[in-house]
Amino acid sequence: MDISVVKQTGRKALVIGISAFFVPLILNMGFALVLQRTVTMEPKLHKSIIIIAVFQSMSSFHVIACLLADLKLLNSEIGRLAVSSSMVMGLHFMLGPMILGLAVPEGPPLGSALVEKLDSYISLILLPSYFVFGAARINFSLIKMKTVWVVELLTVSGFCGKLIGTVVPSLYCKMPAVDACSLGLIMSAQGIIDVITLQHGLFLKLIDEESFSIMALSALVSTAIITPVVKFLYDPSKRYMSTMRRRTIEHALPNAELRMLACIYQEDSTPPIINLLEVSNPTPKTPIFFYVVHLIRLSGRTAPVLITHRPGKRSARTFESHDSDRIVNAFRLYEEHSSGGLIMNALTAISPYATMHDDVCTLALEKRTSMVLIPFHKQFNELSGAGVLDNNPIRSVNQKILRNSPCSVGILLDRGTLNTNVTISCKNSYNFGMIFVEGPDDREALAYAMRMAEHPNVSLTVIRLVDHNMKHSVHRDHDMVLISKCKTAISGRKQHVYKEEHVKDSVDMINVIRSNSMEKLYDLILVGGRHDSNSPLFMGLTEWNEFPELGFIGDMLASSDSNCDVSVLVVQQQMLGSDRLMVSDSSFKSKGKEGSFSVVDMPRDDRVHPVDY
Numbered sequence: 282m283d284i285s286v287v288k289q290t291g292r293k294a295l296v297i298g299i300s301a302f303f304v305p306l307i308l309n310m311g312f313a314l315v316l317q318r319t320v321t322m323e324p325k326l327h328k329s330i331i332i333i334a335v336f337q338s339m340s341s342f343h344v345i346a347c348l349l350a351d352l353k354l355l356n357s358e359i360g361r362l363a364v365s366s367s368m369v370m371g372l373h374f375m376l377g378p379m380i381l382g383l384a385v386p387e388g389p390p391l392g393s394a395l396v397e398k399l400d401s402y403i404s405l406i407l408l409p410s411y412f413v414f415g416a417a418r419i420n421f422s423l424i425k426m427k428t429v430w431v432v433e434l435l436t437v438s439g440f441c442g443k444l445i446g447t448v449v450p451s452l453y454c455k456m457p458a459v460d461a462c463s464l465g466l467i468m469s470a471q472g473i474i475d476v477i478t479l480q481h482g483l484f485l486k487l488i489d490e491e492s493f494s495i496m497a498l499s500a501l502v503s504t505a506i507i508t509p510v511v512k513f514l515y516d517p518s519k520r521y522m523s524t525m526r527r528r529t530i531e532h533a534l535p536n537a538e539l540r541m542l543a544c545i546y547q548e549d550s551t552p553p554i555i556n557l558l559e560v561s562n563p564t565p566k567t568p569i570f571f572y573v574v575h576l577i578r579l580s581g582r583t584a585p586v587l588i589t590h591r592p593g594k595r596s597a598r599t600f601e602s603h604d605s606d607r608i609v610n611a612f613r614l615y616e617e618h619s620s621g622g623l624i625m626n627a628l629t630a631i632s633p634y635a636t637m638h639d640d641v642c643t644l645a646l647e648k649r650t651s652m653v654l655i656p657f658h659k660q661f662n663e664l665s666g667a668g669v670l671d672n673n674p675i676r677s678v679n680q681k682i683l684r685n686s687p688c689s690v691g692i693l694l695d696r697g698t699l700n701t702n703v704t705i706s707c708k709n710s711y712n713f714g715m716i717f718v719e720g721p722d723d724r725e726a727l728a729y730a731m732r733m734a735e736h737p738n739v740s741l742t743v744i745r746l747v748d749h750n751m752k753h754s755v756h757r758d759h760d761m762v763l764i765s766k767c768k769t770a771i772s773g774r775k776q777h778v779y780k781e782e783h784v785k786d787s788v789d790m791i792n793v794i795r796s797n798s799m800e801k802l803y804d805l806i807l808v809g810g811r812h813d814s815n816s817p818l819f820m821g822l823t824e825w826n827e828f829p830e831l832g833f834i835g836d837m838l839a840s841s842d843s844n845c846d847v848s849v850l851v852v853q854q855q856m857l858g859s860d861r862l863m864v865s866d867s868s869f870k871s872k873g874k875e876g877s878f879s880v881v882d883m884p885r886d887d888r889v890h891p892v893d894y
Contacts, residue, residue, distance in 0.1 A: 294365030305442025357517030722809030
């Protein structure tokens with residue numbers, strides 16, 4: 282994020298936090314004074330009504346952070362704002378352990394080690410035990426209706442104060458009304474910290490047992506209502522899933538800058554991404570605005586972090602930043618040798634795996650990128666080509682990026698042919714192959730391949746698989762336009778080849794791929810991700826998909842049964858709002874006990890959409 286955006290968000294959080302603290306406090310205390318002077322009540326309640334008003338107007342950072350984690354909203358726009366706003370706090374001085382927690386360095390090695398050792402014990406033993414003993418303090422026999430309505434009036438007043446104190450400044454900061462209401466509800470949630478505070482109040486005789494019982498039950502009921510309401514109102518993905526702007530390589534303006542975002546999970550992915558970036562042909566005439574984000578799992582800390590690495594300026598120092606520094610330095614070094622064809626910005630995002638895709642999709646939307654590059658979750662041995670590491674959490678993140686990305690996505694399956702310490706500009710030549718069948722994903726892969734073909738060290742072979750028995754496709758006209766551009770672009774250039782192969786079924790297609798020695802001849806193969814599962818060319822392949830996110834051809838090349846030892850780039854073109862409704866989640870899930878997968882057809886809307894650059 283830009284510094285100006287960070288400062289603006291910080292100011293917004295400060296204003297909302299101060300307002301969310303003082304408005305309910307003043308409103309509730311004023312209302313309590315009115316009730317104390319005008320309403321006849323029990324002597325104990327009359328004495329403690331001001332304290333009750335204060336308790337009911339408080340918000341807790343820990344409770345809000347836990348609620349956001351449960352709702353998987355921690356690193357959403359609302360989540361970051363809520364966490365920052367709730368830090369403006371009014372915590373009781375007896376909450377010393379929280380101060381100790383703030384003093385412990387967050388993240389690895391110490392914070393993560395403490396979480397790993399203590400989390401299960403605390404979550405599975407201490408907290409349930411505390412809830413049991415705390416609930417045992419609730420005495421229903423002491424509760425009187427007259428006390429109930431007085432305490433509940435203060436509860437409602439405190440809730441309204443928090444809602445007003447959050448919604449009004451949020452609207453003033455030009456937040457959408459639904460988002461402002463969602464933030465107000467989140468800031469109004471109560472939980473374990475509030476119950477602890479009430480128990481301290483009971484221990485110090487600031488409140489009586491009857492008031493404690495009523496307020497504890499109110500906290501339970503209010504949170505039980507708030508949680509599903511927020512889940513219904515706020516969807517963090519709506520920002521990037523509702524876009525109707527074409528952000529693809531195919532629809533990019535000629536000679537316009539290409540904006541790309543690369544995700545790095547591990548340092549080993551850096552060399553192949555850099556070499557893929559090099560063959561994308563960044564030049565002063567066709568520059569690339571490149572963003573790289575190092576994605577790290579949230580561990581040992583409560584709130585997610587997004588760090589911007591700026592040249593000449595020290596970023597926030599964390600244990601994780603040491604790995605990020607090495608990755609960033611590698612890309613900086615390449616930027617310096619790119620002769621002005623590349624402008625690079627680096628970030629580190631620390632967030633839970635469950636919501637990590639939100640960071641990627643939000644960055645892609647804000648930076649207006651045309652493609653997101655993500656490494657395949659499975660790492661391969663560079664010598665044998667066999668899979669050596671299968672990371673399922675990363676696979677889940679990749680699948681969510683594919684479903685939600687506001688631009689095109691490329692999955693890079695690296696088998697070592699691009700993973701070299703020698704940059705591609707120092708090598709004599711690279712041979713790339715591109716398999717074209719039909720559809721928007723194949724067009725996007727071809728458009729990217731055509732850009733690569735402009736690189737002097739790249740030789741491109743485009744193989745189009747033609748089925749003359751196939752009925753007229755809705756994609757045919759669009760396909761032929763790009764195919765014609767490709768033929769024109771590579772005509773007269775001996776290092777590039779375009780050829781067509783006639784096939785009638787899946788057996789023919791597999792044989793063509795293998796007969797062309799594509800598994801041995803090339804350094805990189807580009808393919809489209811999605812195809813019509815009802816096509817004769819893909820009939821029967823659905824039963825053998827090991828990695829549905831790679832599509833039929835990509836899965837065939839990535840399969841453990843394949844002899845392919847070539848790197849593969851699987852491309853998925855941007856899905857617009859209407860397209861997403863046609864995609865079934867079953868295309869990314871395993872079926873049956875034997876791990877077989879099914880890929881469904883993903884129809885596309887090929888109408889012309891405006892280009893946003």
